[in-house]
Amino acid sequence: MAEPILQLKGVKSGYAGRLVLQGADFVAGKGELTAVIGPNGHGKSTLLKTISGIVRVSEGEISLKGKRLDTLRPDQVVAEGVIHVPQGDLLFPGMTIYENLMMGAYLTREAGSVAERLERVFTLLPKLKDRRNQVAGTLSGGERRMCGIGRGLMAGGELLMLDEPSLGLAPIVIDQIYEVIFDLRHAGLSILLVEENAERIMDQADSIHLLDNGRFAWTGKGAELMARPEIVEAYLGA
Amino acid sequence: MDVVIQIIASGLTLGAMYAVATVGLSLVYGSLNMLNMAHGALLTLGGYMCYAAITHLGFHPVLGLAAAALVCALAGLAIYVFATLPLLRAENFETNIFIATIGIGAVIESLMLKSFGPYPIPQPLAVSGSVVIGNVHIPLQNIMILLTALVAMTAVALLLQKTRAGRAIRATSMSRDAAQLMGVRVGQIYAQVLALSGGLAAISGVMISSIATLTPVMGGDPMLKAFIICIVAGLGNVYGAVLAAIVLGLLEAATQYVLGVRWSFATLLLLVILVLIWRPYGLFGRQQVVRL
Numbered sequence: 001m002a003e004p005i006l007q008l009k010g011v012k013s014g015y016a017g018r019l020v021l022q023g024a025d026f027v028a029g030k031g032e033l034t035a036v037i038g039p040n041g042h043g044k045s046t047l048l049k050t051i052s053g054i055v056r057v058s059e060g061e062i063s064l065k066g067k068r069l070d071t072l073r074p075d076q077v078v079a080e081g082v083i084h085v086p087q088g089d090l091l092f093p094g095m096t097i098y099e100n101l102m103m104g105a106y107l108t109r110e111a112g113s114v115a116e117r118l119e120r121v122f123t124l125l126p127k128l129k130d131r132r133n134q135v136a137g138t139l140s141g142g143e144r145r146m147c148g149i150g151r152g153l154m155a156g157g158e159l160l161m162l163d164e165p166s167l168g169l170a171p172i173v174i175d176q177i178y179e180v181i182f183d184l185r186h187a188g189l190s191i192l193l194v195e196e197n198a199e200r201i202m203d204q205a206d207s208i209h210l211l212d213n214g215r216f217a218w219t220g221k222g223a224e225l226m227a228r229p230e231i232v233e234a235y236l237g238a
Numbered sequence: 239m240d241v242v243i244q245i246i247a248s249g250l251t252l253g254a255m256y257a258v259a260t261v262g263l264s265l266v267y268g269s270l271n272m273l274n275m276a277h278g279a280l281l282t283l284g285g286y287m288c289y290a291a292i293t294h295l296g297f298h299p300v301l302g303l304a305a306a307a308l309v310c311a312l313a314g315l316a317i318y319v320f321a322t323l324p325l326l327r328a329e330n331f332e333t334n335i336f337i338a339t340i341g342i343g344a345v346i347e348s349l350m351l352k353s354f355g356p357y358p359i360p361q362p363l364a365v366s367g368s369v370v371i372g373n374v375h376i377p378l379q380n381i382m383i384l385l386t387a388l389v390a391m392t393a394v395a396l397l398l399q400k401t402r403a404g405r406a407i408r409a410t411s412m413s414r415d416a417a418q419l420m421g422v423r424v425g426q427i428y429a430q431v432l433a434l435s436g437g438l439a440a441i442s443g444v445m446i447s448s449i450a451t452l453t454p455v456m457g458g459d460p461m462l463k464a465f466i467i468c469i470v471a472g473l474g475n476v477y478g479a480v481l482a483a484i485v486l487g488l489l490e491a492a493t494q495y496v497l498g499v500r501w502s503f504a505t506l507l508l509l510v511i512l513v514l515i516w517r518p519y520g521l522f523g524r525q526q527v528v529r530l
Contacts, residue, residue: 016329054415078421090416092409103409106402107421155421 002029002206004065005159005190006051006082011060011070012214013050020046022214023060028159028192029206030065033185037198038211039235044194045087047211048161051192052084053077064159079107083157087164087194089148093137097128097147100136104154113156121150124180142173149180160184161192166200174200202226210235243374245491251380251449253487254387259442260464260471260479261394262435268411268474269431272335276317277439278461279343279350282454284310284440285361285447286350292362299363303444307437314436317342318429326428343457351454358451363444383445390441391480394434398476407431411474466506470513472523482521 006028014020020043028034038044049055051062053074062070069077091100101121105114122129125146131139136147145165152160165181166174182204185191195201202208202222210218210231218231225231259281266274288306291297297305321338325331365382368375398404410417410427418424446460467486471478486506493505513521 052419054418073423074418075421075423078419084419086416086419090413090419092412092416094412095405095408099405103405103417103420103422106406106409151420 002032004028005030006192007061007063008051009061009063011050011057011062013046013055013057013060015055019058020214021050024211024214024216026209026216028190030190031188032206033182033191033193033201033204035193035195035198035201035205035208036211037195037201037208037235038217040196042211043214044196044211045163048084048086048163048192048194051077051161052082054084075107078155078157081156081158082161083152083155083159084161085148085152085163085165087167089144091136091139091144091147091151094135096133096135097139097150098132100147100151101128101132101154104151105156108154108156114154117154117156121153124153124183125150141169142176145169145173145177146180149177153184159190159192161194163194164196165193166195166197178204198225198232240373241495243371243376245495246488247371247374247376247380249488249491250484251383251487252490253484254384255442255445256460256463256467256487257480257483258387258390258438258445259460260467260483261391261476262438262442263461263464264468264471264474264476264479265407265411265431266435267468268476269407270322270428271332272322273332273339273465274317274432274435275336275339275461276343276346277339277435277464278457279346280310280313280436280439281443281446281457281460282350282452283313283346284443285452285456286354287440288363288444289354289359289361289447289452302363303441306440306444310436310440310443311433312436313346314432314434314439315429317436318432322428322432323425347454347457354452354454356454358453360451361444361447364448379449383448386441386445390438394438394476397434403430463506466510468520470510470520472520475520475522478520478522 004027008024008026011021011024012019024047036044036047046055050057051069053072057070061068064080064082067080069080069082092103101118105117108114127143128146128150131143136144139147162181165177169177178200181191193201202225205222208220208222208225209216212235263274263277266272284306287309288302291302291305292299321342322335325334325338328334365378367378369378369381398408406417406422407427407430409420410422410424414424442460443457447456450456467482468479471482490502490506493502
């Protein structure tokens with residue numbers, strides 16, 4: 001495995017009175033595509049929200065390349081280079097695509113790097129360029145997903161966290177989205193992907209982690225997961 | 239024809255004053271979900287501060303207005319630090335801050351009563367003279383109010399649309415979580431919005447007291463109307479609020495002429511009820527639904 005970029009040690013977190021992550025241990029490698037799978041309601045989204053600081057850590061440690069993240073505010077976590085593309089996109093509905101993308105680069109002050117990233121995002125997701133002046137609230141599901149990913153890329157982070165990028169999209173659109181994600185991974189970006197739909201990523205992910213009831217129950221490679229049909233059946237109902 | 243000009247002139251003046259008062263309220267609600275019940279008291283504070291700066295400290299009127307705006311901006315900041323920030327950490331923020339700001343408003347009004355007395359005081363920031371259109375004399379004061387409001391609204395619009403800080407304010411009001419994930423420090427945005435809202439309240443308070451008079455309770459009526467305008471426009475919709483303020487100002491002037499002054503507030507309330515039956519989220523309000 002590559003050198004670790006993100007490390008969680010015994011992380012517990014949750015919402016008022018309800019613990020969701022119950023001691024999660026986890027490592028994601030630099031430049032790798034790390035996938036977290038698991039059934040609904042077992043803490044996948046909470047895992048990402050905890051890393052990005054939206055949900056507070058009540059116990060345990062999160063570190064990025066050795067630097068503690070769990071004591072930081074969400075904006076400081078972003079400044080460290082951890083970018084969270086949330087479930088359901090959470091675009092700014094009253095802003096245009098262009099404005100949404102510019103919000104992604106909120107912490108980047110140099111106009112030069114912003115322009116460069118914008119160019120890269122437009123090359124990767126040309127549809128966003130065509131519709132740059134369209135208000136985000138009027139986009140289709142696939143376009144919104146692309147805008148969400150593009151907005152995440154505008155931050156120029158080191159670790160991109162994607163929460164169920166296939167959620168609610170038509171199969172052909174899912175293929176397009178995953179093509180983009182795999183391209184980014186081959187370009188060397190570290191990606192942490194949360195996905196309920198394990199089959200899509202099995203052969204591409206460098207490591208797969210199964211989250212069950214707030215703990216990691218199994219870790220391995222896609223091929224190993226396919227060799228364990230009982231896991232697939234028990235947890236993912238496939 | 240003269241009557242129409244008269245109604246439009248006074249309606250626009252009213253609308254302009256309401257707009258400045260409403261925008262602050264709307265910005266605060268939009269980004270924090272906070273109904274600032276101390277807004278009326280900030281208006282009053284602004285009016286008195288301008289008076290005090292000009293009369294007691296000998297400031298130039300324009301500087302007096304600026305000083306009033308600064309004091310109220312600081313008061314808004316103080317509300318953030320001492321009320322909003324601690325309450326945000328607890329549950330039921332919306333109810334708690336509502337009650338807390340009623341208390342803050344009462345304190346500010348009592349301070350004004352204690353310092354300046356209960357009797358009406360004329361606002362020294364006034365211009366005399368009038369322009370004549372047709373047979374109608376329009377006081378220069380009204381025109382000055384209109385211009386001041388126009389400048390204030392343009393400045394706010396430019397801030398929100400063209401600057402990085404403004405974009406962050408809009409982003410926070412559309413989705414707080416998403417704004418945080420972009421690296422926006424929302425605490426800072428809240429502080430900025432409350433300070434901005436305080437400054438706007440001061441400007442509005444000075445304008446209102448310049449055609450009425452200064453009294454410790456002068457903020458109550460415009461705040462109530464600002465709330466009504468906010469609700470008609472859709473809570474948190476800043477541009478809708480400006481438009482609604484102007485329309486309601488014109489309507490108020492028209493009702494005052496046609497039916498008499500005592501009917502104007504009742505008509506306003508009736509209109510609100512009708513609008514809310516027709517569109518429960520306000521004219522420009524939208525229930526934010528996330529399609530998956």
